[in-house]
Amino acid sequence: MRPLGTFTQVALIEHPVEVNWGKIIYKQLSVNSSIAQNWPSWQRALEMVTSKTIDPSAYISHRLPLENWEQAFDGAERQEGLKYVLCP
Numbered sequence: 001m002r003p004l005g006t007f008t009q010v011a012l013i014e015h016p017v018e019v020n021w022g023k024i025i026y027k028q029l030s031v032n033s034s035i036a037q038n039w040p041s042w043q044r045a046l047e048m049v050t051s052k053t054i055d056p057s058a059y060i061s062h063r064l065p066l067e068n069w070e071q072a073f074d075g076a077e078r079q080e081g082l083k084y085v086l087c088p
Contacts, residue, residue, distance in 0.1 A: 006030040059083045 001007060007029060024031060048054045061081030064072050072084040 001027065001029060003027045004029070006032065008032040008034065010034045060085050063087055 005027065009032070011034075023029075049056050060083045062072065062075060062084045064084065064086055066086045066088045069086055072086055075081055076084050
């Protein structure tokens with residue numbers, strides 16, 4: 001990871017993880033986390049999509065080819081869109 005970079009762990013980790021705090025401090029990294037939703041929440045969301053209760057395309061602001069992943073990550077970091085989809 002580059003100096004002054006940001007690492008974000010999304011979701012739950014079910015086992016202990018060793019962290020090299022020396023590298024984090026030396027490179028002045030930011031460490032963030034976000035908890036994932038539980039399975040019933042995902043199940044309900046999938047049911048809402050399949051039953052057409054909601055239209056997920058309303059939340060997609062950008063569709064980019066997979067090879068443009070850096071553009072998508074940069075745009076998301078700058079908060080230029082709501083949801084980016086990478087298409088293979």
